[in-house]
Amino acid sequence: MEELLPFEKIDREVLIKREAIGSDEFGCFPNERPIEELINYGIINLNKPSGPTSHQVSDYVQRILNISKAGHSGTLDPKVTGALPIALGRATRIVQTLLKSGKEYVGLMHLHKEVSESEINILAKEFIGKIKQIPPIRSAVKRREREREIYYLKILEISDKEVLFKIGCEAGFYIRKFCVQFANKLNTNAHLVQLVRTKAGPFTDKDWYSLHDLKDAYTLYKEENNEKDLKKIILPVEDAIRHLPKIWILDSAVNTVCHGANLSVPGISKLESCVKKDDSVAILTLKNKLVCLGKALINSEEILSEEKAVAVKTSKVFMERNTYK
Numbered sequence: 001m002e003e004l005l006p007f008e009k010i011d012r013e014v015l016i017k018r019e020a021i022g023s024d025e026f027g028c029f030p031n032e033r034p035i036e037e038l039i040n041y042g043i044i045n046l047n048k049p050s051g052p053t054s055h056q057v058s059d060y061v062q063r064i065l066n067i068s069k070a071g072h073s074g075t076l077d078p079k080v081t082g083a084l085p086i087a088l089g090r091a092t093r094i095v096q097t098l099l100k101s102g103k104e105y106v107g108l109m110h111l112h113k114e115v116s117e118s119e120i121n122i123l124a125k126e127f128i129g130k131i132k133q134i135p136p137i138r139s140a141v142k143r144r145e146r147e148r149e150i151y152y153l154k155i156l157e158i159s160d161k162e163v164l165f166k167i168g169c170e171a172g173f174y175i176r177k178f179c180v181q182f183a184n185k186l187n188t189n190a191h192l193v194q195l196v197r198t199k200a201g202p203f204t205d206k207d208w209y210s211l212h213d214l215k216d217a218y219t220l221y222k223e224e225n226n227e228k229d230l231k232k233i234i235l236p237v238e239d240a241i242r243h244l245p246k247i248w249i250l251d252s253a254v255n256t257v258c259h260g261a262n263l264s265v266p267g268i269s270k271l272e273s274c275v276k277k278d279d280s281v282a283i284l285t286l287k288n289k290l291v292c293l294g295k296a297l298i299n300s301e302e303i304l305s306e307e308k309a310v311a312v313k314t315s316k317v318f319m320e321r322n323t324y325k
Helices: 035-040 054-065 089-099 117-126 175-185 211-224 228-233 237-241 251-258 300-305
Strands: 014-016 042-048 070-072 081-088 103-111 129-133 146-159 162-169 190-200 234-236 246-249 268-272 280-284 290-296 310-317
Touching (some): 035 081, 035 228, 042 054, 042 089, 042 211, 042 237, 054 211, 070 089, 081 089, 081 237, 103 175, 117 175, 129 175, 162 175, 162 190, 175 190, 211 228, 228 234, 237 290, 246 251, 251 310
Parallel strands (some): 081 190, 246 280
Antiparallel strands (some): 014 268, 042 081, 042 234, 070 081, 103 190, 129 146, 280 290, 290 310
């Protein structure tokens, strides 16, 4: 059975509030954006190399693409490799939605004494659920005990004192600290030998690219005007909100929301069934373009039944004003 993060388990059904079709007069679908726009308003699922910091990797991306800014979604230690989504240009604020999303890692832990396989496998099951941790001394957060959740923990292979494991966990969970906690339960100590992040929210190891891939694709684009490879690597900003509940709005409501107004029920065309009160939600046009993010004030059922209520308190607006007149 495949291990899934919480948002991956949600069965999402699109519910129709008002039938509508997006006008051909305004905008395009996200996957039809020209490459010039993607370079300044897209996101890359980067396979971070070992060595540089996450900030340095963002800087490399910025220099390769010759853009003014780029931002990453959650720090990885310099020696850690794997999924590091990098948002480009005016898309950088989207990384905030990924910071709190679930993560998956594959790690190699070295125990300081030999322990039976049965003991290790039994203990792995006991660790699933809430766990308390104190952040390590070298961390960017205040060192106080806090609770995080392990969604799944699978022992992949055991060889002498080496334990290869896969773990799905809440954001802000420290894997190095976990190794020590796990070993202490086995009356020994341990350290982390190697770690790869295989999921960062909706971004996984199945479709990541390296800095070298990006450099080669950009060179091909600039020197031969061939954008095919670059368009595979730079994804629409909408790929970064795949894990969020979604609400689609009428063309007539788009510009009002772009000016900072909250979203009322009359402006909604359709929505996903999983919307709950206080959820972070993504508001899209009928062409699936991201308008803004917000907090749901009522749930899916209430949105369908109400006619005048305010449905979403809007926050970060991504679409430029007057895109829809």
